[in-house]
Amino acid sequence: MSETRRKWLYQVLEKSHNSTFGYVINISLMVLIFLNVVSIVAASEQSIHDKYAVFFRWMDLFALVVFTIEYFMRIWVSIERESKDERRPIMTRLRYMITPMALVDLLAILPSYLLFLGHDFLILRALRLIRVFKLTRYSRSMELLTTVFKQEAETILSAIFVLMILIVISASGIHIVEGKIQPEEFGSIPRALWWATVTLTTVGYGDVVPVTGIGRALGILIVITGVGMAALPAGILAAGFTSEVTRRREHFKTALMVWVEDGT
Amino acid sequence: MSETRRKWLYQVLEKSHNSTFGYVINISLMVLIFLNVVSIVAASEQSIHDKYAVFFRWMDLFALVVFTIEYFMRIWVSIERESKDERRPIMTRLRYMITPMALVDLLAILPSYLLFLGHDFLILRALRLIRVFKLTRYSRSMELLTTVFKQEAETILSAIFVLMILIVISASGIHIVEGKIQPEEFGSIPRALWWATVTLTTVGYGDVVPVTGIGRALGILIVITGVGMAALPAGILAAGFTSEVTRRREHFKTALMVWVEDGT
Amino acid sequence: MSETRRKWLYQVLEKSHNSTFGYVINISLMVLIFLNVVSIVAASEQSIHDKYAVFFRWMDLFALVVFTIEYFMRIWVSIERESKDERRPIMTRLRYMITPMALVDLLAILPSYLLFLGHDFLILRALRLIRVFKLTRYSRSMELLTTVFKQEAETILSAIFVLMILIVISASGIHIVEGKIQPEEFGSIPRALWWATVTLTTVGYGDVVPVTGIGRALGILIVITGVGMAALPAGILAAGFTSEVTRRREHFKTALMVWVEDGT
Amino acid sequence: MSETRRKWLYQVLEKSHNSTFGYVINISLMVLIFLNVVSIVAASEQSIHDKYAVFFRWMDLFALVVFTIEYFMRIWVSIERESKDERRPIMTRLRYMITPMALVDLLAILPSYLLFLGHDFLILRALRLIRVFKLTRYSRSMELLTTVFKQEAETILSAIFVLMILIVISASGIHIVEGKIQPEEFGSIPRALWWATVTLTTVGYGDVVPVTGIGRALGILIVITGVGMAALPAGILAAGFTSEVTRRREHFKTALMVWVEDGT
Structure with missing residues (x-):
């Protein structure tokens, strides 16, 4: 019982x-x-x-x-x-x-x-x-999101890893260029990581900004080349998401067709 | 009459x-x-x-x-x-x-x-x-946009829901780390929601920012892992949009082919 | 001659x-x-x-x-x-x-x-x-970009139009909520347009920000629901771009196959 | 040996x-x-x-x-x-x-x-x-990312190039409109490049902002029309990425099917 x-x-x-x-x-x-x-x-x-x-x-x-x-x-x-x-x-x-x-x-x-x-x-x-x-x-679509997360996990981690490399390189660059001028913010690479992260992810608080001409030029270079990387994980997720939805629909359609054909 | x-x-x-x-x-x-x-x-x-x-x-x-x-x-x-x-x-x-x-x-x-x-x-x-x-x-394309909105509504809501979970977790994290240092801004989770939302959506006003080393480290972690979520709804919408357009074109093509074949 | x-x-x-x-x-x-x-x-x-x-x-x-x-x-x-x-x-x-x-x-x-x-x-x-x-x-890929721009023009304009509606509604909302508190910035809808645009496009200068609790709550609502719209044109462009490239490759492949089969 | x-x-x-x-x-x-x-x-x-x-x-x-x-x-x-x-x-x-x-x-x-x-x-x-x-x-997915980077390099460069054109035009516009009011920041096109880049990439530090009505109106125009361009490279990358993954899967599937059919 x-x-x-x-x-x-x-x-x-x-x-x-x-x-x-x-x-x-x-x-x-x-x-x-x-x-x-x-x-x-x-x-x-x-x-x-x-x-x-x-x-x-x-x-x-x-x-x-x-x-x-x-x-x-x-x-x-x-x-x-x-x-x-x-x-x-x-x-x-x-x-x-x-x-x-x-x-x-x-x-x-x-x-x-x-x-x-x-x-x-x-x-x-x-x-x-x-x-x-x-x-x-x-939630069913939450389950779908989780599935796609798992499928694309490796790629997303790679994209995040590339983003982190860009952040370290950018922090290192601004440290060389403005380390002497703003020692509190750019005096070492760990300090410069804050600005680099905030910039490359396009958050851009503005609490720390380069002030010299060469610092700004480096900032322009960093932003233009790197700005795409921050949006990459979302793009990969969205694309993976769509292909998973398509796959499920097609799987359903195939199953339906097999069933219909068997019925004849 | x-x-x-x-x-x-x-x-x-x-x-x-x-x-x-x-x-x-x-x-x-x-x-x-x-x-x-x-x-x-x-x-x-x-x-x-x-x-x-x-x-x-x-x-x-x-x-x-x-x-x-x-x-x-x-x-x-x-x-x-x-x-x-x-x-x-x-x-x-x-x-x-x-x-x-x-x-x-x-x-x-x-x-x-x-x-x-x-x-x-x-x-x-x-x-x-x-x-x-x-x-x-x-507008015809406005009607198309609305259709895709409806089709992807559940998924977009899921993505927004995940974003909201991330915001609450982030607000809670910064509240623990800097709640004592900036009580006006991070003294409670509801107060910290402002910073968390503005950060995770990459708006980044800069009116509220973490100031301690550990606060900034947490900020870097939050931004890097979470930054993709804000762009996810747009990505899902765009992908859904494209597949709807493709579907319509193919439907039109099939209809045309059936009509041509019937004509023979 | x-x-x-x-x-x-x-x-x-x-x-x-x-x-x-x-x-x-x-x-x-x-x-x-x-x-x-x-x-x-x-x-x-x-x-x-x-x-x-x-x-x-x-x-x-x-x-x-x-x-x-x-x-x-x-x-x-x-x-x-x-x-x-x-x-x-x-x-x-x-x-x-x-x-x-x-x-x-x-x-x-x-x-x-x-x-x-x-x-x-x-x-x-x-x-x-x-x-x-x-x-x-x-540039050849510039020509490709221009082609996709033209193809998706109507949809992109619709997305931009939806974004503009969201901006007007948001400006109107913040005008109601904080119009009395910050008359210089939110005292009328045209004035509030600056904040609304800067926020919904995730630029987020921070020169104008809501300061009251209810203003910030409205800001959170606006940002979370609207943040996807600004990225939509880029998503549509990118998707249109990929499908155009695929179309061209397939066109090329079909042409090649026809040629090969004719050769036999 | x-x-x-x-x-x-x-x-x-x-x-x-x-x-x-x-x-x-x-x-x-x-x-x-x-x-x-x-x-x-x-x-x-x-x-x-x-x-x-x-x-x-x-x-x-x-x-x-x-x-x-x-x-x-x-x-x-x-x-x-x-x-x-x-x-x-x-x-x-x-x-x-x-x-x-x-x-x-x-x-x-x-x-x-x-x-x-x-x-x-x-x-x-x-x-x-x-x-x-x-x-x-x-890393295998790093290799995949690199492959897609190479495949889409020309298109991404075109997108970045269009972004740079938009930056120059925007800088030129704000220079005309607010060059006299903020000579330190907008007094020449090279100076205005900093604001234009920071704005069009949606970083938006807020260290430099237009202050006049017409300057803000121009800013709204620039941000709304141009904001999609910064996200374009990421969109193209993500789309290229997905199609490469699909291509590889299909290649693998075809190879498998050929092998299975040969086995019969």
Whole structure:
């Protein structure tokens, strides 16, 4: 009997699109995550925190209880995922516990426990925001984005790596040219990295700028040649994204055609 | 006879590419919308408003009359769109009235009526600018853009959602690192959201910047990893746009080929 | 005999890839345009101008003479382009004179003539820079870029138009929210256009920024939703560019295959 | 015997994916390059340099010895690359020495030798950072990026060239409009180039901004029409990248299908 209950709970939690109850549970979890994240963000502002301190405390306690129950339930039902190795359920559960989503679920509750144990650090409060990543479970296009991220990971890392090389070279260049004039900002390559990064990514705060003619000339050279690199990861992602969508559509079309032809 | 007149008016207003008169009417409406929007923008500058107060008043009155007549005419002729349910014209018209374009037409005239009734609020004056959206009716590539927007809406929302997660995480990070040093700007996560948004979208005003070494190091990390996300929606839109154009061209080509083959 | 000379000159000027002499002439013209543009830019700096005044004067005179001769020669040989209407060469030449490239050639020399006639205005000096567009004649990928620009012109204009609507709406929003607080910058919609444009295009100078909480909240909303629009024209261009290149390659491949099959 | 040793060394250095030892050697070289680059960057900060001066000296000496041995070894084994012209090994080696990667290897060690000879210039210290380019040897997607760079080089250069034309025209425009008001920044076209570049690439430091109404109007015009150009190179790169990946996949698929069909 416990097994049918576990199967039912698995359906509710992981295959929510099959049952109305599962749908309601998942929407409720989404709303709770969202409200909890908003309340964590709002509570970090002292004046808001003082006003609604009780609400924030209860909100966090409630969310913690729900997310803890959810975490252990997901571990419990995880063996429904693969029915082959029924004899060693502990191994299956351990294997589930080290999947990225299960780790996010765990990291989302740990900081709150440490907080309740009295370790009130700023960083622990902020770490509760990891809960926001729990939301990625509920969106199909989020899953698509993640797939494309993984597919293009190597290329994107290469593009970011090229960007980092450009930043180091640019920082080194401005250090040579204006190191003596603005020692505080360009007096060493690590100092110049701030300007180089802010410039090559086109953020351009303007808190640090070259002031000499040759420094500006170098800046023009750096900006014109390098400006394309910062947009490259987005371009690769977008392109990979489109080709994945096309691939899926074609796969679907082929499957449909095979099915139609078989029917004749 | 009223019916033939209605049919004729429907052709003029909605199928303007079929008749010269319809073409003239639509161009005139476009010019009026454009002039009206420019005059609303210009009139918000006090010195210009004082100089041409009379002109602006009459311009707005004239536009209001024309757009009101246009709105009711479009409702009147809307039953020509679908001839199936001739017996219940009111339902057809109500259904037309809740289409996006009809709502834009309504929202474009409402603020002016409230203004003429004496409710002179800044926000009412500005709301008249909704008229600018009436222009989208007259452009084919605008229609193409809207189609692609709808097709890619879910993905773009996902990309924007990922961007928002990154903003919250970044704001939280800078709040931990520089919250004590710049309490006015980074003293809470909501305050730090401004810097995080301005940075990750590469706007980079420079009114708020990290000043410590570790703050700048975090800034470099955030900018390099996150900078691609802001450009992602545009990339997805552009890619979706191209594939839609290709699809249309191929659809046209296939239709042409079928027609040619049938001809043989 | 004049006709063979004209044909030869046509080959030299317009089909330069066919003869070594044409190649040398065109490279020389390119170098002259480049040097002339650099000298016009440099001469606008007073200290440089005073030092090399004589050089700049002669350089400009020399370039003017060459470009004038080139202009009239191109008109003279333009009738070689199409040999159908040999009887009315004046019409053919007039038709050539209103092509974009011929107009650029004309506009490139006119300001210098006005300058030599004594009308020394800053704007006339700057207008000589139109010569830089003469360079577009000599590059194949420039021609490719121009083709794609024309193909995608309507879509790009639509994207720019949507961007302009967003700018007007954003300016209107910030005018309502911070118009009273920063009257100098947001006191009217035309004034607020500067901030809205600088923000939505992600330039972000930071000379004008919202300072209130609600102003910043509006800024965050505007930036996140609108930031993709500014990159859209580039995305459309890049996508159109790639599909044009693919189309050309396939056209070439098909032509090759037809040729190979015919050969069998 | 020397030949078999050379062949073995060639396998280790250039075909590292074939042997475990080659793999270990190449990973070690990568780590050394990385550590060396980090130490060069860190050492440029005076306070860090003073603290670990001995470490930095020995690190650089060690890296120099290793990279020198590596350089000469690669030259020695380079004749294994092509076995056709065995009789003139010097020519083969000279031909290898002028390949880009060999030149990078040479330029990566030269500055250190000059430094050890007592020529302690800032620029020599920075030039050692060329070592970072040695890392490109070890990444497959880096090789892919380089291939696409080469394929699209002409188009990207055209896009950069168009961007430069826009910068010159914009600089010229702002010089005419605000040259008298901000002579220090817009008093000549070369001075105005800084603002024009920073604006059109959307960096937007804000250290130089137009202040008059007409100057801002010109700025709006420049930004809206030109803002797409800066992102174009990245778009072209990304598109070229995707089509190259698709091409490779299809090539692989075709090769597979041919192989499968031959097998039947």
